[in-house]
Amino acid sequence: MGRTLRYAASLRSAATQDAEMTPLRKLFFHRPLQHGEGDPVTTNHRRKKILFLTSQLPYPPHQGGAIRTYNMIVNLAPRHEIHLLSFVNSPSDLMRAGPLHQYCQTIQALPVPRRSSLKRLLTTLFSPLPDMALRLPSAEFRRALAARLEGERFDVVQVESIEMAPYAMGDAGWGTDHRPFDSAQGGPLWVFDDYNAEYVLQQRAFETDVRHPRRWIGAFYSFIQWQKLRRYEAAVCQRVDRVIAVSEADKEILQKLGPGVGVTVIPNGVDTRAYDPGQTYSLVLGPHPIVFTGKMDFRPNIDAVLWFCHQVLPLIKTQVPDVHFYIVGQKPPPRLRPLAEDPAVTLTGYVDDVRPYIAGAGVYAVPLRIGGGTRLKIMEAMALGKAIVSTSLGCEGYPVTSGRELVIADTPQEFARCVVELLGDAQRREELGHAGRRFVEERYDWRAIVPRLERVYESESQAVLSRTQKPGILYNKTEPAVFINYSHKDEE
Template sequence: QLHEFCTGITIVPPPIRRIQDRLRDLALTSQPDMGRRFWSNAMVAALRNLLAEKSFDAVHAESLEMATYLPLIHEWYPNLPLIYGSLNAEADLQRTMFSTDRRNLRRLIGAVYSWVQWRRLTRFEGHICDIAAHVLAVSEPDRALLQKLSSTPVTVVENGIDTAPYVQLPRNQALGEHAIVFTGTMDYRPNVDAVMWFAEAILPAIVAQFPNVRFYVVGQRPHARLDPLRETLHIVITGAVPEIAPYLQGAQVYIAPLRMGSGTRFKLLEAMAAGCGVVSTDIGAQGLGVQSGNEMLIADAPADFANCVKNLLADESRRKEMGAAARQFVQTHFDWSVIVPRLLWV
């Protein structure tokens, strides 16, 4: 599909990075983990050849993992404009992970890791922003955080989706009368934390009122931390699925119980476009500009979150009303037809 939009595509295999490599870099370098994740000599060679063969107006690196090559390009071609497209304010993301995990002794190693990465990413992310001619952020909170790191202009260009396939999805009860759904890559730490927190601190109160409730955790590569949940009657961990659409169609309530993160969530945009009734934390809804009670319900305390879910499960007309408002909101603010002109302006 990319060939429809690109005059040329060069494919470089992703590097194999073992846990030993990560531990070595952690101990022997000052680089953040993200800065090494996709680093490879093959990519360096491909970039050098491509830049030597052709003349470019600018180089756009999407995500901090790929922006790790921008300092090298800046060294080769100091006058070539560089654009950094951020997906998160990564240093602040690690700060929120540290803040959450340090309160749990079982997550002490994760907290220490995030503290180290937070410090390293603050320097690294700031340097990337410094050498860029322009930086893109996906939300106003991210823009403000990135602007603190550098004087380089930062412009908000939100995440977008093609809403058409989602707005055509009819609602159903294929997953059960009281189906709760969460979607995402399930080895991603904020997603794992969200599912564990919901399952342990929130779901029991919902089960007490709705004994037939089912919580569907949908996404590839489920982390080992989720394995104990497989034995729970009310939880279904699907692993990778061919399509996400059936789970959005069957969700009586879609949840985003995120306690870590930055940026904006594609998962929420998809659920809203599909007309789901949504309950989220403040962090989950960050950057969307929604109003609690209009396009979704927002709660941070476990009891409040549980009550929001129970209220939507019990009130079909409220779910439909909120789902329709959410769908209209995403079509108006986050459809690609709205987002692309902002990117072209930059």
């Protein structure tokens, strides 16, 4: 295929590793254009050169942000030229990037910066910026991004998640007054993909945790972050050319952050071909399995399974003694391990593929009480034709009706009753499963969603041509490539 993979710099010495966690300096993958890729395509939109900025490589797509970004890239690639600039933990991450090499013209990877626990504590308490904006400050990344923008002409730069938002900011990024490269003056269109209305997620986390004395430290953290994120998210949304949100609910929240915030809904979706209810799996979960999937170091997921195991599962056991609850997902924290002492609970940790577990579920549970955005897990379970019981918050953002595509229950008693009824009624489970599958096929297949994103690129690109001055986005070509006067070095 003529592909090349080259190191842009050698591995660091042991002495140099004191400054940064990883020996990775920079990796750069370049895939030459294949026959016909540079030719005009038969679409309503001009072929665009798009640069994605991500906090991690979106492959393997095992958690929400990676799933979303990966599917966007896969479905944009046939009609556009895709480039990826990303953080990685080690060189092996890029070697495992798999299909990304087929879809991206270039993949440039840089080491994840590290903060010490003390530095994180101090910035959490005293920095005016939210914790999420201080997770990935990297001079190397800023230099790499500047080099790409100075050396190439991109039509779109898409910033994935609030952690990467500082790279779409100038003075509001990490504290200087540097004018960015303005889209209205010939630069790229800047699009911010906000996975959640993050400040609302922290507000809800505070309101949940403050009711439990053992969680008051988390409540204190969320209260501080809620206030900081509201200001910061507002600044980001007012800086970029277009914000994309995952739901109408998030759109309304983000538009209230300030005048002139342009938000378009690009919902989360699912690859209905990959999540096929006709596929058979060898995994057998038992007679009455309940399944929950998710990244298990994510606070909303932690709260969800604790609430379910402590308040819902005991009620189910009185009616269905052989019920079994599977908690499927990577990085479960120590506080969840005692749950697995119950013979009726399995904590799987990381699995290569969640589909066998979802497909094997009698009932798929979404007991979320904290959150924002929309839950990809809902789409995956619907695509596999499963009966779902969810809280109202768990299915927030989706136009569903309780009793049609899924069942909604918000109290422990309601949730337990709905699960018990479905475990005992195979026909009802099948009806809900068929309705859910139709729902995602008609509304939430990625092949139908991504053209909406292309329309955003096209309409916004036309709109910026008619604008005069607008607050800038990242760099001004007339100024030196000095990025941000950030005093904190990347740390272990």
